[in-house]
Amino acid sequence: MMTMTRHTLWLTVLIGMAGLAAPAARGQTPGTSTDVNEATERALKAAAARVAPCVVKIDTVGGAEVIPGGGKKGPPGKGGIIRKGTGPTTGLIVSPDGYIITSSFNFAHKPTDIYVTIPGRSTPFVAKVVAHDHSRMLVLLKVNATDLPVPAPVLKGEIQVGQWAIALGRTSDPDIEHPPSMSIGIISALNRIHGKAIQTDAKTSPVNYGGPLVAVDGRVFGVIVPMSSRAEGETAGVEWYDSGIGFAVPLEDILRVLPRMKQGQDLRRGLLGITPQSTDLYSAPPAIGSIMPDSAAARAGLQVGDVILEVNGKPVPHYIALQHLLGPLYEGDTIRLKVRRGDKELTFPQITLLGSSPAFVMAFLGILPLRDDPGPGVVVRYVYPNSPAAAAGLRSGDRILKFGPADAKVLPPVANRAALHSLLQRLPPGTEVKLEIQRPAGKDAPPKAPQPDPASPPDSKEAQTPKDDSKPGSDPKATLTLKAKLIPMPDVLPEQLPLPSSAGRALEKPKGAPSVPLPPGFPKGPLPIPKGPPTPAPSPREGSSLSLPPATPEYRPGGNGELAEKWAGTPVLPVLAQTPQQPPSSSRSEDPPGGKPADKPKVETGLLQRLNEALGREYWLYIPDNYDPNISHGLIVWFHDRGPAKDHERLSALFREFCEDHHFILMGPKSASRDGAWLPSEMDFVLQDVRAVLSAYTIDRNRIVAHGAGQGGQMAFYVGFNARDLFRGVAVVGATLGTNPKENLANQPLSFFIAAGDKDPALAEIKESVQLLRERRFPLIYREMKNIGREYxxxxxxxxLLLWLDSLDRL
Structure with a gap:
């Protein structure tokens, strides 16, 4: 027996209607395409008319004039800010006693007054906000009205890809008795945005945000909202405006939580409080990489390294599947989790999800490591003054061989920088740690005047005495055991950048210790945050909204000092002939037997133009003249401001000396848009070019930075947050955040350098961006330049900035 889908049935009914309705006077044969089109039009209009009495018009008064946008420039959907609309918006009645659901986008500007006009009612009603659904970006309103019509939902089990979909809105026509505006499409995908939305190709925009997405039989699929899997906030997803990609929250899901919202309960996304161990979210097993302190996972007893097998009985093959299973859940929902720990399977029958987790804070030892040393261990390049490392008596040249909590029975060996970072990220600030170090001959005497530990009172014995648990011997290289107390990552810069920064052995095979399981006593999950004096709270927030400064001429070095003269007077480097994008194979030659460094290959240096032939996109590179593939180089990806990309010659000349001394490569992708303004959709193309550079040159993954000014700075913010598997830093000048920042992650650390002129028109908004990032506990350096407006x-x-760039791998 063949099962007829609802979509097939609807199409059959439409064709039948067409046959019956064929006007004989026109001599048309029943069932012609004209008849089908007319019947389809009548059916769609009838469906809209059935729901129209439930679709209301919402007018708002007051609030902010501009709101953070979805990442593009200009009008709604084109800009990093969105100017508050002056027209009405749309809502849907969901209860006869006056409850109306709408999109949070319509209230991002925090209006002071709300008025709702209902079809068939002569005067508008004053409305109040009852509750927010922060997970699905919805707002519930209440008006004093009764006996209101309520639409019927299409159950989620009935929704299929390919079904007709009608997007309705009340923005265009001031007459509430007229039919709502219609946009016709189909259901194009299910379970989008981590299982929270259905997707349609009907046009969605502020014209119909908050309105219903209607089926051809007059029932409602869901409520139209802008949504994004890459950003959060009321305006996240608005960049998809008029792109053929729209989203709606199923009405069945809304009605399920409506009783909670009616009671005034704000709903938030349920969080487990973990991050993945692998950056491959689509195929790697979903192993836990880190656990947030006091999170649902920490309270349940999950551990770093646990592999999640099932959620509520459903298999979890990879991390994306986990996101889809957890995405629709709210704070307070419970889940049943099965994990694999070693060779055992464990079941956690009831884990209650939380609405928030304490922000992750990276612990700080206080050193810069020497790079490109095959190990074993980590050689100390620089010790920060007044840091835990300085208080413990650690010195430049010391080699850290083992590291762990002071109470660990066995200290795990440290293979390299990455291993030490991995051990550090498991420990919260305030943890007492123990280090086993090897000190070169002649440097084995304890320091006479140790620098104080910032975590201890200045006059305490603990702060004044180096914690050296062993007596130096007469061996050529003394092995010492030191103790330190970790502190939160401070917003400080090193006083100097001692050279050399690299051992020059990047291509040599590592000699580090083999991978071993964590020893007994070393925490597999987060330690409880030690009690002690609280971290000073950030300064009060300034400003009340975010906005992008108006378009202005390109940023240039500010002031009348040395840098401005250097920018104006530096000779322009010659640009070599444009060549296709092909990684020089010689730069990654295999190591010869014995693990010795490979011979230095000849690599094209200077200012180069590159062409991605597959995409037809150009970018430029500056490779320092002393480039050596045996030395890992940082990568600065420069995003030009709005307009033609014409700053590569002077920018590369400005950074030339720094790139040679501290081993950095400059890269400049070019926007393909007509006006030279960056679009979020260009990020994936830029990342392809970045990965091509990574495969062609020896790049230090801990020093990849997105840098930009003005609108280019906004693109740097966007790329930094959405490509955290690649980028470790974001440096911007005169730029504001486009959306609320994401969470600080242990296994994908991100640091920020933000600068602005004190005469920049957007200074208040830039300061608010700084505050938002500090609230998420991101390491951040902020510099406000005197007597400077919109300049570099x-x-x-x-x-x-140069100090910050070369200290991104601090530990």
Missing amino acids: LDADAFHD
Whole structure:
């Protein structure tokens, strides 16, 4: 027996209607395409008319004039900010006693007054906000009205790809008795945005946000909202405006939580509080990489390294599947979890999800490591003054061989920088740690005047005495055991960048210790945050909204000092002939037997133009003249401001000396848009070019930075947050955040350098961006330049930027 789908049935009914309705006077044969089109039009209009009495018009008064946008420039959907609309918006009645659901987008500007006009009612009603659904970006309103019509939902089990979909809105026509505006499409995908939305190709925009997505039989699929899997907030997803990609929250899901919202309960996404161990979210097993302190996972007893097998009895093959299973859940929902720990399977029958987790704070030892050393261990390049490392007596040249909590029975060996970072990220600030180090001959005497530990009172014995548990011997290299107390990652820069920064052996096979399981006593999950004096709270927030400064001429070095003169007077480097994008194979030659460094290959240096032939996109590179593939280089990806990309010659000349001394490569992708403004959709193309550079040159993954000014800075923010598997830093000048920042992650650390002129028109919004990032506990350096408007960095800020760039791998 053949099962007829609802979509097939509807199409059959439409064709039958067409046959019956064929006007004989026109001589048409029943069942012609004209008849089908007319019948389809009548059916769609009838469906809209059936729901129209439930579709209301919402007018708002007051609030902010501009709101953070979805990442593009300009009008709604085109800009990093969105100017508050002056027209009405749309809502859907969901209860006869006056409850109306709508999109949070319509209230992102925090209006002071709300008025709702209902079809068939002569005067508008004053409305109040009852509750928010922060997970699905919905707002519930209440008006004093009764006996209101309520639409019937299409159950989620009945929704299929290919069904007709009608998007309705009340924005265009001031007469509430007229039919709502219609946009016709189909259901194009299910379970989108981590299982929270259905997708349609009907046009969705602020015209119909908050309105219903209607089936051809007059029932409602869901409520139209802008949504994004890459960003959060009321305006996330607005960049998909008029792109053929729209989203709606199923009405069945809304009605399920409506009783909770009626009671005034705000709903938030349910969080487990973990991050993945692998950056491959689509095929790697979903192993836990880190656990947030006091999160649902920490309370349940999950451990780093656990592999999640099932959620509520459903298999979890990879991390994306886990996101889809957890995505629709709310704070307070419970889940049943099965994990694999070693060779055992464990079941956690009832884990209650939380609505928030304490922000992750990276612990700080206080060193810069020497790079490209095959190990074993980590050689200390620089010790930060007044850091735990300085208080413990650690010195430049010491080699850290083992590291762990002070009470660990066995200290795990440290193979390299990555291993030490991995051990650090498991430990919260305030943890007492123990280090086993090897000190070169002649440097084995304890320091006479140790620097104080910032975590201890200045006059305490603990702060004044180096924690050296062993007596130095007469061996050529003394092995010492030191103790330190970790502190939160501070917003400080090193006083200097001692050279050399690299051992020059990047291509040599590592000699580090083999991978071993964590020893007994070493935490597999987060330790409880030690009690002690609280971390000073950030300064009060300034400003009340985010906005992008108006388009202005390109940023240039500010002031009248040395940097401005250097920018204006530096000779332009010659640009070599444009060549296709092909990684030089010689730069990654295999190591010869014995693990010795490979011979230095000849690599094209200077300012180069590259062409991605497959995409037809161009970018430029500056490779320092002393490039050596045996030395890992940082990568600075420069995003130009709005307009033609014409700053590569002077920018590369400005960074030339720094790139040679501290081993950095400059890269400049070019926007393909007509006006030179960056679009979020260009990110994936840029990342392809970045990965091509990574495969062609020896790149230090801990020093990849997105850098930009103005609108280019906004693109740097966007790329930094959405490509955290690649980028470790974001440096911007005169730029604001486009959306709320994401969470700080242990296994994908991200640091920020933000500068602005004190005369920049957007200074208040830039400061608010700084505050938002500090609330999420991101490491951040902020510099405000005196007597400068919309210009590039002055000499002091540029000097600090260089210090920040070369200290991104601090530990």
